[in-house]
Amino acid sequence: MVETDFLMFRTSSIHGTGGFAKARIACGTRLIEYVGAIIDKEESLRRCMADNPYIFTLDEQHDLDGDVPWNLARFLNHSCSANCDAELDAGRIWIGANRDIEPGEEVTINYGYDLTEYKDYPCRCGAGNCVGYMVAEAFFDHVRSRGVGD
Numbered sequence: 001m002v003e004t005d006f007l008m009f010r011t012s013s014i015h016g017t018g019g020f021a022k023a024r025i026a027c028g029t030r031l032i033e034y035v036g037a038i039i040d041k042e043e044s045l046r047r048c049m050a051d052n053p054y055i056f057t058l059d060e061q062h063d064l065d066g067d068v069p070w071n072l073a074r075f076l077n078h079s080c081s082a083n084c085d086a087e088l089d090a091g092r093i094w095i096g097a098n099r100d101i102e103p104g105e106e107v108t109i110n111y112g113y114d115l116t117e118y119k120d121y122p123c124r125c126g127a128g129n130c131v132g133y134m135v136a137e138a139f140f141d142h143v144r145s146r147g148v149g150d
Contacts, residue, residue: 047065
């Protein structure tokens with residue numbers, strides 16, 4: 001089992017490997033940095049077209065490819081009721097708790113996907129408010145109005 005100061009990584013009921021709180025985590029705590037290679041938008045598009053799901057937007061010119069072995073944050077799963085948010089701060093991406101997290105609870109983020117091809121990204125989070133797809137919360141009502149499978 002791999003661990004950081006706040007997280008242990010193990011099999012998740014949501015998908016593959018997930019990060020779990022080692023102890024109680026207070027709202028506002030920065031848990032882990034999302035790290036990787038800084039790439040330009042052209043290279044980002046190429047890698048996305050090659051099915052790389054670990055790309056994060058940094059700014060208008062650059063993205064961050066987190067598909068590297070030393071980026072444990074890439075194992076954090078999506079949830080429609082995420083307990084963490086990704087925050088861009090001075091060119092770095094931090095994952096921070098948006099509420100208190102209990103020991104053993106899976107640490108999740110909302111991947112924030114837009115509506116482009118959202119049906120290609122089904123959600124398995126199991127949250128009470130799950131919309132069935134990995135989309136940003138701003139699109140929940142739109143997806144619900146379409147119905148799952150529509």
